[in-house]
Amino acid sequence: MKISRLLLAVIVIGIFYSFFKIFFGIILKQPIPGSLFTMYMFFIIIGVLLVFSFTEQGAKELMSPIKDLLENPEKMMMRNVVFGIVTIFAGFITYQQVKPSFEAPLELRTIHPAPPSNISAYNKSYNLLTLENPFMKYKKEDPEKFKQLIYEGGEVYFKNCFYCHGDKLDGKGHYAHGFNPLPANFMDVGTIAQLQESYLFWRIATGGPGLPKEAAPWLSSMPVWQNFLSEEEIWKVILFLYDYTGYVPRSWEKH
Amino acid sequence: MRTFLKVVGFSFCVILFYALYASYGIPQVKPEAPPVEEKLNLGSMTMDQFIALGDKIFNGKGTCTLCHNPVGGRAPILDSVASMAMEHLKDPRYKGKAKTSEEYIKESMVIPSAFVVAGFGVKGTNDTESPMPNVTTGAIGLNEAEVDAVIAYLQKKAGQEVTVKIPTGAPAGKDEKAAETAPASPAKKPEELVAKLGCGVCHKIAGQPGVLGPDLTKIGAARKEDYIRRAVLDPDADIAKQCPTGPCLPGVMPKDYKDKMTAGEFEMLVKFMANSK
Amino acid sequence: MKFSKKITLTFFIILFLVLASPIILNITSKSSVFSLQPLSIVLAEEVKQDAAAAPAEETAVKEDKAKPAYPPAPKLKESDYPKVKGFNGRIVIWLAAQLHLWFAAFVLAVPIFVLIIEGIGVATKDERYDKMAYEFIKISLTAYSITAVFGGLLAFSLIVFYPDFLKYMANIFGSTMLAYAFLFFAESASLYIYYYGWNWLKHGFKKWVHLTIGLILNAVGTTLMFLANAWVTFMMSPGGVDAAGVFQGNDWAVIHNFLWNPINLHRFVANVAYGGSVVGAYAAYRFLSAQTRDEKAHYDWMGYTANFIAIAALLPLPFAGYWLTAEIYAYSQQMGITLMGxxxxxxxxxxxxxxxxxxxxxxxxxxxxxxxSEGAVRYNKYIKYIAFVIIACFLVWFTPHTLVMTQAELKALGGPYHKYLGPLGIMPAKNTAVNIMILFTFLSFLLYRRANKVATVSWAKYGNIAQTAIFAGAIINIVFLGVYYGYFTNTVLKVGSSVPQVASTLSVIIFCIIIDVLMFKGAKDVAPLKWGNVPDRSQYALFLLAVSFTWLMGLMGYIRSGIRQHWHVYAIMRDNSADAFTPTIGYSAQIVSIGVIIFMAIVIFIFWLNQISSKKA
Structure with missing residues (x-):
C-alpha cells in the first residue's frame, strides 16, 4: 500500500521528535529544555512542509487527504469525528497551559551581564574600559616573576575559591551542589575564555551583590572579595585562572 | 481585490507572528533603569540613593578619608560612630547640645571640638580642641543637604536606623557645580589656588588654619624650590618629622595634586611657598 | 565594433567602482580627496588643520584661545524635554526615524541595481532588461517623495521633542548638515533626469549619458547615506570631541568616528538586499494580480531577478554584521556585552x-x-538533503547559550548549561552554522541554474567533480575550523576561525561560479523554460522575504540604537528624559511591528499607484 504524502510528512516529523527525545533525553541524559524544544520542532515542521510542498504536484498530494476529508460528502461521519477530536485536543492543550501549577516561575538570569563602565572597590573607582592586570607585563618582562605570581595566585585560589569552584576549576567544589546557580565552571569555553580580565576583577571584587539587577544579584552567593582579599591577590588569582585553564583573556588587539 | 486582501492578510499574519513571538515566545528581561545622577533634585531621590550620595561625598568631595582612615591614625574610624554617639553624649567631657546620634554627628561635623575622642585632639590641648575643620566652610564647603547625606551614610554604615530626612529644599551639589566650573580657568593668585586645592584642610598656609600637616607659613625659610616641588608631586618622598598632632606619617597626603593643577599654577604655588619666609 | 563596446563597458564598470564605492576608498585613504566628502568639508578641514597646526607649539593657554569656542554637551534635566499632550516623544521619533530609514534604504538601493540591470541590458542588447530597470526606478520614485516626507517629519519631531540634543548635534555637524541639504538637491535633480529622461536618452550615445547620470545619482545617494551614518555613529562612538563633549573643530574626525566605516559597509550591503526584497514583493503582487500569461511571465521574471539581487546581497551580510559587532566590542566592552550577552x-x-x-x-x-521547467525534475530528490542541512544549521544558529528552563529541567540537566547544546551557543558554532547555511543556499542556486540545462563541454564530468570537491573541501574546512578553534584551542580573539571560514565560503562561491559559467556556456536546454509557471506559494515566499526583512531591519535598528542605553551621545551626553529607560523586548517588538504595518500599508499603496498608472485608459 502506498502511504499518502501527508502521513509521510507526519512520520518524518515524528522521527525527528523521537530522535531528539531519545537521543538527548535517554542516551545522553541531557534532555532539551521545553522552550528550546518547541522552537526546534516548530522549525522542523516548517522545513518538512516546505520540502513536501515545493512542487505543484507534491503540494496537491500533501493537501489532498485534508481536502478530501473536508469536501467529500461521503466522509461526513469521519469529518465530524476529526473535528470533535481536534476541538477536544485544543481544549486539552489550553487547559494544560492555564491550569494552576506549583512550578516556580522561570528564572531568567543573565549569566554574563554587561559590566558598568566604572566600578568602585577598595574605596577607589576603576574604569573597566581601561583597567588592565598590572602583573600581565611580567609575562614578557620577567617570566620567572610571572611564574611566581601565578603560584601565589594558586595559593589564593586554594585558600579561598576552590571550596565552590573546585580543585579542577570546573565549578564542582565541595559546596557546589548546594548552590543554584552553580559556581562558574572556568574550564567551560563560555566563561572566562570569553571575557576580559577587567571583567573578572569586577566579578571577584564586588561578588554577587555587585551584579546588576538583570543578573539577579540575590541569587549569586559569590562573596564580595574586596572585603577579604587585597587588590594584588585578586589580580594574581586571575593570572592563575587563565594559566591553569590555558585560556587567554579576551582582548581586542589594535588592528 | 482578492489578491490585495490576501497579500495584506498574509503580511499582517507574518508581522503578528513576529510580534507575538517577541512578546511571548522569549523571556522578557526588564532592563535596569538608567543609573541616577547625584545631581538630580533631591525630591526624587530614594533613601538608598541619598546614602550612596553620602558615600560619595565621604570618600570624595568631603575629603573625610584623608584623616578618618585606618592608615594614618589621625582621626577615629567612623564605621560605628552612629552607635557610639550615645556613649559619647554621656561622656563628662562632652560639651555640646546634641540629644540624638543624628544631632551628634551633625554637631561633630560643624563644631568638631564639641567632643574630641581621646587621643585625637590637637597636641597640648588635652583633647579639648579638635584638629578637624568645620566641613561646611572653607575648602570642603558641604551644604546642608550634603551634610545630611553623610550622616545618613554614617548611620547606615553603623547598622543604625537612618533617621535623617531627605531635604526637599535646595538641590544638592549647588556648590559642587561652582567647584566644577572653577578649574576651567586657572587660578590667578596663590591664595585662590590654595583655597581651590584645599591645602588648608591640613596645612597652615596662605591664611588657612589647618593643624594636621606641617605648618607651611615659613616653609620658604627651611626648604628650597626643588624640595617643595617634590613634596607636592610625590608627598611620600620626604616625610617631615613633626606634625602638630604627632609624628608625620607617609601615605596621608594625596598623590594626585599633579592632576589637579596646570603647570602654570604649580609653578606659582612653588614660588609662593619658597617666598613664604 | 564589438570590441570597442567591451572596452567602453569595462571603462564604465571601473568608473562605477571608483565613484559608487567610497567604502573602499575610506578604508585605504583616510583623508583622500577622492573619498567623496563634500568639497566644503575638505576645504574646511584643511583650513582647520592649518589653524590647529599653528598654535600647537605654543603654550596651552593660547591654544585655548585659538580654538573656536564650542560648547560642551549640555547636562539636561527632565524638564528640558518639551512634552506634547497625547504624544510620547520617543515613540514618535522612533517611528519617524525608522520609517524614514526604511524608505531611504529602499530608495538608495534601487538605483544601484537599476543601474546594473540597465548596464546588463546595454551589454546584452536585451530590451527586457531595460524595461524592467525602468519599472524598478518608477517604484522608487514614488517612494522617494515619501522618504523626504518622513525625513521632514523626523526633523520636526526632533525639534519638538529633543531640541537641546538637536542643538548640540547641529553645533558639531552644522557643516555636514548643510552639505547634506545641498546634496539632497543634487540627488533629486539626478533622479528626476534619470527617470524622466529614460526614453529621451534611450539610444546610441545618449544611452551612455543616461548611464553616467545614473552613476552620479548613485554616488550622490551613497554619499548622502554616509553623511547621515556619521551622525548616527557619532552618537554611538563619539570622535573628535573631548570628554565633556566639546567639539575639537575637526569635521573629518567627527565624521570618521570609530564605527563609521563598519556601519557604512553594513548599511550599503543591507540596503541592496532590502531594496531587492521590496521590489520582489512588488513583482509578487503584480504576478498574483496579473490577468494574462505574458504579464505573469514578465512579473515572474522580475520577481526572480529581484530575489536574486536580494539573496546575492544577503549572503555577505552576516560578515559585514560580524565586522560591525567586533568593532562595537572593540570600542566598548560595555556596549558589546550589552549587545550580545x-x-x-x-x-x-x-x-x-x-x-x-x-x-x-x-x-x-x-x-x-x-x-x-520540466528538466528540473531530476534534481528534485536532492532538495530534501539541502533542506535538512539548512534546517540543522538553523537550529544550531538559534540555540542560545543561556537556556530558559523550568526548575525540573534545571534539575534534570544538573545546571544552567546544557552539556551538549550549550557549546552551540557561542560564536564559533554559530559562525560555522551560518557559513554552511550560506553554502547550501548557494547550492540551491547552483542547482536552479543548471536545472534546465545539460552541459555540452567535453570536460563537464571533471567540472562537476571539481565543484563537488571544492564544496566538500570547504565544508570540511569550515567544520574543522569551527570545532578546532571553538573547543580545542584558545585564541586571543576567540573568533580566529571566522576569517578563514568566511574565506572558504567566499572562495567556494567564486570558484564554483567560474566553473559553472564556463561549463554551461552553450549548454543545451532540456525542456523549454516557462516563465510564469510557478505556484502562487512561491510568491508568498517573496512577500515573507520582504516583510521579514523590514521587520528585521526595524529590530536590529532598535538594537543598534538601544545599546547606547541612557545616552544621547554615548558617555558624553546623557538622556535625562522620562523615556531614557531601555524598554523590554516585547515592547520594542510591538513598536517595530506597528512601524512595519505602517510601512507595508504605504508600500502596498505605492504598488497600487503604480498599477493604476500603468493601466491604459
Missing part, C-alpha cells in the same frame, strides 16, 4: 529566527522556481 541577547534569538526565515523563504522560492 546582556539584556539584548534575547533579541539575537529573534534575529536568528528572522534570518532563518529569510534563508528558508529564499531557498523555497528557488526550489519552487524549478517547476518552471
Amino acid at each position: 546582556g539584556v539584548f541577547a534575547w533579541l539575537f534569538i529573534i534575529q536568528a529566527v528572522l534570518i532563518g526565515a529569510l534563508f528558508l523563504s529564499a531557498n523555497y522560492y528557488l526550489w519552487c522556481g524549478m517547476g518552471r
